[in-house]
Amino acid sequence: MRSLACVAVLALAAACGAPQDENAVPSATAPSANLGRFSGGPTDERPYAGEWAAQTNECADSRKVWTIESDRMGVRRQRFCVFSQVRQTGETNEAEVWRADARCLAGGRESDDVLFFRVKPSRLEMRVRISDADPEELVRCPMRT
Numbered sequence: 001m002r003s004l005a006c007v008a009v010l011a012l013a014a015a016c017g018a019p020q021d022e023n024a025v026p027s028a029t030a031p032s033a034n035l036g037r038f039s040g041g042p043t044d045e046r047p048y049a050g051e052w053a054a055q056t057n058e059c060a061d062s063r064k065v066w067t068i069e070s071d072r073m074g075v076r077r078q079r080f081c082v083f084s085q086v087r088q089t090g091e092t093n094e095a096e097v098w099r100a101d102a103r104c105l106a107g108g109r110e111s112d113d114v115l116f117f118r119v120k121p122s123r124l125e126m127r128v129r130i131s132d133a134d135p136e137e138l139v140r141c142p143m144r145t
Helices: 002-016
Strands: 050-053 066-068 072-075 079-091 096-106 109-119 125-130 136-140
Antiparallel strands (some): 072 079, 096 109
C-alpha cells in the first residue's frame, strides 16, 4: 500500500510540471523499477545531496538516515518528498541556502511543503527546515559501498 502511495505522489509530481529556470531541477518522472533506491553519492551536484543524520553514530541505522538527492528525499523512512523546483536563495561565507518546493508523503498523507537546506561551507553539516517545523541540524554520513 505504501509503495502505491509513493507511486501516486511521483505521478502527481510528474503531471504538475514546474517552471524551469537555470537553477531548477527538472520535474519528477515516473519511478523506475527500483523505487526505493537513492544514490546520494558524488554524482549528485547539489551540496545538500547525500546521506545525513542528526549525529554521526546514527549513520549506521537506516531508520535515522535522511537520504537526499538533487530532486527527492527520504527522511528516516517516515517521509518521502519529490521536489518540483529547487533554487539557491543565498550564499554567504557561513552557508549556502537552497529552497525546494516539494510534494511529500508522510503518515499516509500528502502535503505541499517548502524545504530549506542551509549547507555549511565544509558541506559536512547542514540545517534543514521543512515548512513551519523546527529546523534540524544534520551531519553528512560517510559514503557506504
